[in-house]
Amino acid sequence: MNPPPTPPAGWYDVPAGGKRFWDGKSWSADVVGAPSATAEYEALDPYLPPPRATTTVATVPMTPLVESAAAGWYPGPTGALRWWDGRQWGPFAPSVVAPAKEVGIAYLFLLLLGGVAAQRFYLGLIPSAIVFNILWWGGWLLSILLIGIPMILAAAIWWVVDLFLLPTLVRRANAVRVMGQ
Known part of the structure; x- marks a missing residue:
């Protein structure tokens, strides 16, 4: 007895909404076009059964039976945006990170505006x-x-103590900034 035919690779609708890529053996980790974050996570069920085989055969190899989503940025399972060019996934969007505090700027504040503790305001030491x-x-x-x-x-x-401690204070402020993200 022959095993049932495996459906061809392509984008398929998932029960929770959106589309997920079936490579012929397993599901991708990404869901495109899920109506909500909850639906996206539900669609990532690792035990989701494979798509049902259809009698329609693609005329060109590797052409998905389901029309793929338009090119654009789509949120992934973690919420990070990833580029879809209409055929394949591209890089993740660069995350927006607050700029690091710099020792040179802190010293400028200390020397020029030290009487109002501008360096401490700059480092978030309010x-x-x-x-x-x-x-x-x-x-x-x-x-x-x-x-x-x-x-x-x-x-x-x-x-005067701040003159010597400023590099340490800047490193600590940058570490707090990284941990807070």
């Missing part, structure tokens, strides 16, 4: 930047009463 501003500017306001002089000295020492 609470410490506010404390620095309270020490520095509050110290100047209270210097008439001589109470502010220790505050000014503490802020000046903090500024």
